């Protein structure tokens with residue numbers, strides 16, 4: 001029998017992810033509050049559900065791809081998806097949300113007799129469309145095993161990171177490394193420029209030395225050294241600064257909750273929040289090099 005999937009949240013990411021499930025032969029019942037998102041999904045073969053709960057009531061697997069933890073918890077709450085679903089339904093939340101909210105979502109699913117997985121992604125809209133996302137999953141091994149065939153349709157890699165919330169934890173820890181390292185690389189380029197060192201010379205040395213990192217060698221924040229980096233197309237994303245600001249905000253919440261002395265992670269969250277609200281609103285996160293340059297007295 002065909003697996004029936006309820007897909008709630010058919011936005012930039014959820015729309016193409018649901019379309020890939022349809023292409024792979026799954027029956028997908030979709031819902032989104034925004035009619036244009038729902039209509040686009042229906043175009044790609046998703047069946048229109050009257051409501052999220054109606055979709056969940058007939059599904060084997062319920063996938064959510066929503067903006068934030070409050071959306072997930074409200075849909076999992078009273079008179080929501082968990083109550084509507086048949087006992088033992090598998091809930092897979094692919095949204096990027098607070099670790100604490102994710103753990104609460106797992107607890108709510110367990111309390112209503114369901115199984116659950118948090119499975120946030122990296123790879124962006126391009127990866128969602130191409131089916132090449134990376135999933136970072138948290139939850140019981142059996143839940144991960146059951147979700148794996150669907151994840152392998154929507155992505156190219158799925159890592160089981162541990163118990164409920166571990167996927168979210170992996171996502172924010174990785175992106176904290178990325179945010180901090182992008183700022184460090186950007187500051188180094190601005191310092192180099194002020195010392196009369198060319199961008200290319202710094203790149204040639206650091207990319208072959210201990211400063212080497214993804215922020216330098218793949219997403220290089222200055223134009224020239226890496227022709228495919230967003231800096232060469234006026235910082236068109238790529239990985240948009242507001243999404244980095246969001247993820248660093250989630251990391252900052254977890255840092256504070258855990259009492260972690262992470263000065264750079266917290267500072268990166270502040271710098272990206274400011275950048276994303278201003279010039280960075282529609283730029284790749286590597287555009288922060290321009291904010292650093294602009295704020296410098298060189």
Ligand code: NAD
Nearest residue numbers: 009010011012013014032033034037066067095096124125
């Ligand atoms: P989006 O805003 O485009 O899509 C979210 C959708 O959820 C919207 O269409 C919205 O109408 C819908 N929605 C909200 N509440 C709902 C409800 N109660 N019922 C039904 N639908 C509801 O966001 P997105 O870019 O698709 O991102 C989704 C998640 O994936 C976010 O958590 C984001 O952080 C994460 N993410 C995004 C990217 C990216 O590049 N866009 C990359 C990795 C992770």
